[in-house]
Amino acid sequence: MFGIALWSLTGRVVRISVMLNHDPLRPSGKRVQLMATCLCDAFYDDVARATVEVLEYLGCTVEFPEGQTCCGQPAFNGGDWVASRKVVRHTVKTFAGDAPVVVPSGSCAAMMFHGALLEFEKENDLPEVEALGRRTWELGDYIFNGLGVKTWPGRYDAKIAFHRSCHSRGTNSGPAIVALLGSIEGLTVIPFGEGEQCCGFGGTFSVAFPHVSASMGDLKLDHIQAVNPDLLVSLDMSCMMHLAGLAEKEGRPIKTRHFAQVLRDSLKNAGLL
Amino acid sequence: MKFQQIDQFAAGLRKETRASVYDGSKKGYDARTKTLFDHFEDPDRLRRVAGEIKQHVVENLDTYLPQVEAKLRANGVIVHWAATAEAANQAVLSIMRARNAKKMVKAKTMVSEETELAHFLEKEGIECVETDLGEFIIQIDGDHPSHIVKPIIHKNRREIATSFEKHGLGAYNDDPQTITRRARAHLRNKYLEADVGLTGANFISAESGRLVLVTNEGNSRFCLAATKCHIAMVGIEKILPRDRDLALLLNLLARSGTGQQLTVYTEFISGPKSPAQPDGPEEMHVILVDNGRTDVLASDCRDILRCIRCGACLNVCPVYRQASGHAYRSVYPGPVGAVLSPLLAGKKFPELADLPKASTLCGACNEVCPVNIPIPDLLLRLRNKGKLEKSEAAAAATPPMGGWAVMASQPAAWKFALIGGKIIDHLPHKFIPVPALQAWTGKRTLPDWKGGEFRKWMKNRPRPNPALDTPENTR
Numbered sequence: 001m002f003g004i005a006l007w008s009l010t011g012r013v014v015r016i017s018v019m020l021n022h023d024p025l026r027p028s029g030k031r032v033q034l035m036a037t038c039l040c041d042a043f044y045d046d047v048a049r050a051t052v053e054v055l056e057y058l059g060c061t062v063e064f065p066e067g068q069t070c071c072g073q074p075a076f077n078g079g080d081w082v083a084s085r086k087v088v089r090h091t092v093k094t095f096a097g098d099a100p101v102v103v104p105s106g107s108c109a110a111m112m113f114h115g116a117l118l119e120f121e122k123e124n125d126l127p128e129v130e131a132l133g134r135r136t137w138e139l140g141d142y143i144f145n146g147l148g149v150k151t152w153p154g155r156y157d158a159k160i161a162f163h164r165s166c167h168s169r170g171t172n173s174g175p176a177i178v179a180l181l182g183s184i185e186g187l188t189v190i191p192f193g194e195g196e197q198c199c200g201f202g203g204t205f206s207v208a209f210p211h212v213s214a215s216m217g218d219l220k221l222d223h224i225q226a227v228n229p230d231l232l233v234s235l236d237m238s239c240m241m242h243l244a245g246l247a248e249k250e251g252r253p254i255k256t257r258h259f260a261q262v263l264r265d266s267l268k269n270a271g272l273l
Numbered sequence: 274m275k276f277q278q279i280d281q282f283a284a285g286l287r288k289e290t291r292a293s294v295y296d297g298s299k300k301g302y303d304a305r306t307k308t309l310f311d312h313f314e315d316p317d318r319l320r321r322v323a324g325e326i327k328q329h330v331v332e333n334l335d336t337y338l339p340q341v342e343a344k345l346r347a348n349g350v351i352v353h354w355a356a357t358a359e360a361a362n363q364a365v366l367s368i369m370r371a372r373n374a375k376k377m378v379k380a381k382t383m384v385s386e387e388t389e390l391a392h393f394l395e396k397e398g399i400e401c402v403e404t405d406l407g408e409f410i411i412q413i414d415g416d417h418p419s420h421i422v423k424p425i426i427h428k429n430r431r432e433i434a435t436s437f438e439k440h441g442l443g444a445y446n447d448d449p450q451t452i453t454r455r456a457r458a459h460l461r462n463k464y465l466e467a468d469v470g471l472t473g474a475n476f477i478s479a480e481s482g483r484l485v486l487v488t489n490e491g492n493s494r495f496c497l498a499a500t501k502c503h504i505a506m507v508g509i510e511k512i513l514p515r516d517r518d519l520a521l522l523l524n525l526l527a528r529s530g531t532g533q534q535l536t537v538y539t540e541f542i543s544g545p546k547s548p549a550q551p552d553g554p555e556e557m558h559v560i561l562v563d564n565g566r567t568d569v570l571a572s573d574c575r576d577i578l579r580c581i582r583c584g585a586c587l588n589v590c591p592v593y594r595q596a597s598g599h600a601y602r603s604v605y606p607g608p609v610g611a612v613l614s615p616l617l618a619g620k621k622f623p624e625l626a627d628l629p630k631a632s633t634l635c636g637a638c639n640e641v642c643p644v645n646i647p648i649p650d651l652l653l654r655l656r657n658k659g660k661l662e663k664s665e666a667a668a669a670a671t672p673p674m675g676g677w678a679v680m681a682s683q684p685a686a687w688k689f690a691l692i693g694g695k696i697i698d699h700l701p702h703k704f705i706p707v708p709a710l711q712a713w714t715g716k717r718t719l720p721d722w723k724g725g726e727f728r729k730w731m732k733n734r735p736r737p738n739p740a741l742d743t744p745e746n747t748r
Contacts, residue, residue: 041724043722069680070681074674075677078671079660079671119653166633166637169635197635197637198635198637207670208670209592210715212596213633216592242717
């Protein structure tokens with residue numbers, strides 16, 4: 001009960017049910033901290049920009065803690081939990097405070113509210129890690145369930161294949177993003193074969209198992225190409241980096257975007273931004 | 274460059290084998306989805322409840338095992354305890370020797386695969402015939418099962434027809450019905466000649482001591498009907514608290530495994546034949562096998578002991594579909610095998626510590642598991658264990674993370690790397706001696722480096738809404 005009362009002071013209390021280990025009671029105020037992700041920091045600057053623009057359009061104040069680096073997931077998945085915990089501790093320190101932390105990535109979000117808890121099970125500072133997990137939101141989940149924005153304005157003329165990244169399996173993110181995208185005028189989300197299957201990225205898996213990883217990606221690309229979408233869209237740039245990299249190497253004409261870019265461009269197309 | 278063993282195996286897999294495994298797995302998965310979601314409003318709730326029941330058993334094995342033993346004895350069953358695979362095989366052998374028995378017919382049981390019972394008995398001069406069609410084909414081929422429920426998922430009917438011809442079971446004919454008819458004719462005689470029938474058990478009820486056995490071919494029923502002595506080899510985790518738990522677990526087992534509402538045959542065995550019954554074994558033995566399970570119980574991965582061997586996680590696993598079951602070098606392949614096999618290996622854990630690496634952690638296995646085992650979490654725990662125990666198999670082709678961790682916990686170093694990383698755009702990738710980069714670019718292109726660009730934009734842009742600025746934001 002204490003937890004509920006505390007969160008009520010910092011923002012609206014939201015109840016949702018999920019399979020993954022993330023807290024159903026998370027703060028959802030409009031002053032947010034942005035976790036940009038290391039991939040956006042290194043490769044996908046425009047995805048982070050779009051995230052900021054979308055959040056600000058919704059009236060949020062976006063704080064970018066300058067000390068941020070990575071969520072710690074590469075080492076966590078690779079099995080080096082000693083290295084990973086070092087990075088998670090840094091992240092916990094960097095994202096001090098009580099504002100919602102919003103991440104344009106399903107897998108970094110899951111790292112914060114699920115993965116990190118696993119590797120801190122026997123650590124003394126588990127409560128600090130749990131506290132950060134409790135206020136971490138994947139972007140689409142935050143917009144749809146945190147802020148309660150159920151439809152998206154603007155216009156975007158495209159047939160979109162939406163790849164639900166695996167770290168959003170069992171969370172509210174996939175349905176939230178599909179609903180948001182589907183509500184945009186001119187936009188159609190088209191289904192494709194074996195949509196529930198993984199793209200084959202898997203972090204260090206992609207370099208330790210390059211053959212299986214690429215075979216899985218090719219299968220995904222075959223299914224996507226079969227429905228001939230204008231764009232392939234996801235909530236995780238890691239999946240997109242793998243699929244776009246494969247597609248480019250193999251000469252497949254597949255264009256990829258993060259859904260934040262689609263939301264932002266939808267606003268721009270209608271002169272709302 | 275040496276990649277992970279399972280990746281190397283997958284790369285060398287014949288196209289035909291991959292197609293058989295992929296098609297068979299996908300078919301199983303699709304059938305599962307249909308029977309579960311067509312018939313139940315909330316199948317996920319069933320999985321969660323079943324998971325809790327089995328976890329309860331796992332947590333209270335010390336109470337349930339003596340209870341099971343007492344019930345079995347009261348039912349007229351002779352109970353044996355086997356701590357190891359060798360002890361389990363020896364128990365079978367001594368039962369056979371005591372009866373002066375020379376021939377055994379055997380139904381499909383995974384625990385007997387663990388103990389390699391058939392090979393053991395052959396060495397002791399006892400004929401042991403596999404009666405499950407898939408296992409029979411594996412036996413005549415000298416092959417190994419590659420799936421828990423469909424042991425020959427890696428073979429197509431042409432290969433089976435060829436081996437039937439080779440082993441004197443008729444001229445080449447790849448019609449599945451013909452193959453089945455020939456196997457049936459061959460096996461009928463084996464049932465009649467056998468002295469002892471051996472089965473496993475899918476469940477034992479602690480309430481009644483009842484053994485439950487499911488098959489689709491009816492071969493286990495023949496094993497029981499035709500022989501005078503029944504031996505059941507059972508892992509100690511197969512217990513259910515009450516008979517009524519079977520309603521839930523049987524529903525989930527068949528639907529998850531093969532997409533059936535119920536298997537064709539479900540046997541409830543309460544003991545040897547009673548004087549009033551005309552047929553059935555006069556003598557019944559149950560061998561309760563540990564073979565590493567108590568070590569698993571003592572580990573932080575004990576949830577895996579909930580497993581009811583349905584094979585749903587194999588069917589849905591994208592890595593299993595690409596690599597096939599033999600890639601896992603152990604009795605249990607796929608996601609469940611990647612957890613269970615290294616744990617059951619005991620001291621040889623490091624040799625199989627690469628198995629937990631063979632997953633993208635996509636979570637599909639957890640999503641379909643009828644007892645809701647958090648397989649990805651267990652895989653992650655075992656990856657950590659593999660690293661701590663310095664397993665070479667697990668470390669193969671995995672980038673070292675120590676330097677990265679230092680950089681990623683010091684913002685100044687991180688920002689420096691973001692700017693410095695630009696060099697990657699200007700050097701030909703093949704001249705950059707970083708194995709991970711080589712592995713990446715072997716299959717994919719790398720996007721342009723934009724290190725620090727977002728930070729620059731964020732810092733230099735005009736404040737969008739100065740009225741909302743807080744001290745934190747203007748830092």
